[in-house]
Amino acid sequence: MKISLQITDIHALRKAVIYEITKNFCQAEKFAHLCSFQLSAKHSRKTENGKVCLRLTYPRHAKGLCPPLENISSTHGSQATSSFIHKVVASQSSRNRAVTDFYLNANTFKSCVLNTIVSRQGAHGVDSDIHSWSLEEKGNGIVKRQISNIAVDYSSPNIAKPFHAGHLRSTLIGHFLSTLYSALGDKVTRINYLGDWGTQFGLITSGYRMFGDSNLLRENAVQHLYDLYVRMNRLKETDPSIALEVERAGSDLNEGKEDVYKLWKTIRKASIESNSKIYQRLGVWFDAHEWESDHHITAKKLCDQLLSDGKLEYIDGAYCILLEDKRGKLQKVVLLKGNGSTLYISRDVAAFLSRYKKYKFDKMLYVVDNGQHSHISNISRIVDHHSLMTDSGSSASSLIQHVKFGRVSGMSTRKGTSVLLADILEEAKQRMIEKMCSTNTTQATGEELGRIAESLSSSAVIVSDLRLSRLKDYSFDWEKVLSLGADSGPFLQITHSRLSSLEKNCGVELNLSPSLELLVEAEAIRLIIHLAKYDEAVMKSATQQEACVLVRYLFDLCHLSNSAFKKLTVKGGRQDVAEARLLMFHCARLTLSHGLSLLSIPPLSSI
Secondary structure, X not given: OOOOOOOOOHHXXXXXXXXXXXXXXHHHHHHXXXXXXXXXXXXXXXXXXXXXXXXXXXXXXXXXXXXXXXXXXXHHOOOOOOOOEEEEEEOOOOOOEEEEXXXXXXXXXXXXXXXXXXXHOOHHHOXXXXXXXXXXXXXXXXXXXXXXXXXXXXXXXXXXXXXXXXXXXXXXXXXXXXXXXXXXXXXXXXXXXXXXXXXXXXXXXXXXXXXXXXXXXXXXXXXHHHHHHHHHHHHHHHOHHHHHHHHHHHHHHHHOOHHHHHHHHHHHHHHHHHXXXXXXXXXXXXXXXXXXXXXXXXXXXXXXXXXXXXXXXXXXXXXXXXXXXXXXXXXEEEEEEOOOOEOHHHHHHHHHHHHHHHHOOOEEEEEOOHHHHHHHHHXXXXXXXXXXXXXXXXXXXHHEEEEOOOOEEOOOOOOOOOOOHHHHHHHHHHHHHHHXXXXXXXXXXXXXXXXXXXXXXXXXXXXXXXXXXXXXXXXXXXXHHOOXXXXXXXXXXXXXXXXXXXXXXXXXXXXXXXXXXXXXXXXXXXXXXXXXXXXXXXXXXXXXXXXXXXXXXXXXXXXXXXXXXHHOOOOOOOHHHHHHHHHHHHXXXXXXXXXXXXXXXXXXXXX
């Protein structure tokens, strides 16, 4: 009895291709996710009679590969193996990897791609079986992808201090990964761990008691508190009485003195409200807000227990733990001050243990910059070295992952060196309004102009960061960020608006079953192939934890859409051709809209 796979969507086409060769459902399931659609180089210019190429790249020694795919070309050669496969050819190969090209029927391919996008409303990037399998880390086997329980610690600004550029990167990268993993079916807990404890609050609480202004606290809490912090830091360097007052305020807070504790809560509340406005502008939200202060008591108990067990040593006026580094040398890590106060590392260890008990996660991601690598490493080393997770059956080193990122410089306003993110977002909005008002095509005015400028400026700031590899340091450039030209946040929004306008104003009704064989131009074929690769881009972005993979895919999508838009007219053309083209542009808009949503950018329908 002949068995065949039903081609119901894009990834089903990949599986059907592998099945036609191997006649093995298991192989089709496993290896389809290694396939990538592309236009055959032979037909890249003249595509009227061309074939779409599906390329399979796989490790030669992958476990469970049967029959050997290396023998495909000698078995089939240029033979047409089915109604949708014209021929199979072994292509570029290396010692460790093999490449096989399948030449497909273009009409079958076009129908499959566009029908999938319409039925999934652009969500084919995440709603795809391509995410069901993955290569093992060593690349020698293909395993079923498991749904994971992931906790993500990101943003984490200090209360009463400016929301600086490092926090911006952490916020954007962490929120993107949380959104992406959630869309792929993982259970994700988004955690904002706010720094509200430690020496800085001795400075701020004492400063507020001496120089604070309740009106300024209401108007701009973060700026006022930061000014007090800087002022007290300067004064305590030259005035011993100020230094004593700061130390006293810190001790009072540590001991829970009522007046200081009440002031601390007021300062914390004002800072939270200020940061909430920033998160709202960036489209960022959290499942849980944790406070460093939540863990200072449990951190103290943990350190006391370690001290009682003889696992801490008193060195240079502080209580330390000794850990071996990779070279076998002992490294001193201070967990407790000589006066018994906890430190950031001890509170972080307590926070990790508390989170695991609460969420039972499979993975704990810390989205912080490269400079925090030693700190994050020490959390797992301390927990594992002293067997603090004996009841869980897991090790901290297997659960903790540091999602590193590079630093950003140059994020200052035109007025000076301020790095308050609220100021940067507001300046971005004002600059965008200026640009829009100087452009003849801008139709919005008044409140509508402000709303669109707000959306464009937020898109600009988000994309300017996520478009680059997260490990790369970069310099913030206002003109590049707010450019209305190619490869920017506004570019994505303008393209989406253009596609939306086409659907509304072309005078052609959307037909979901047009004559797709009429889409023969190179611009159309290239665009449809790119649409088919959306799930490939999403998979790569998730695997590498790189937003830039998705952003670059969306840039290319916009370039291809604009190229097709210029040449392939819809309005005023032949009805059947116009219907086919409109469906293609409709699918491009759906895909772009979904991609923007993964970046937490609401798409604009008009500008």
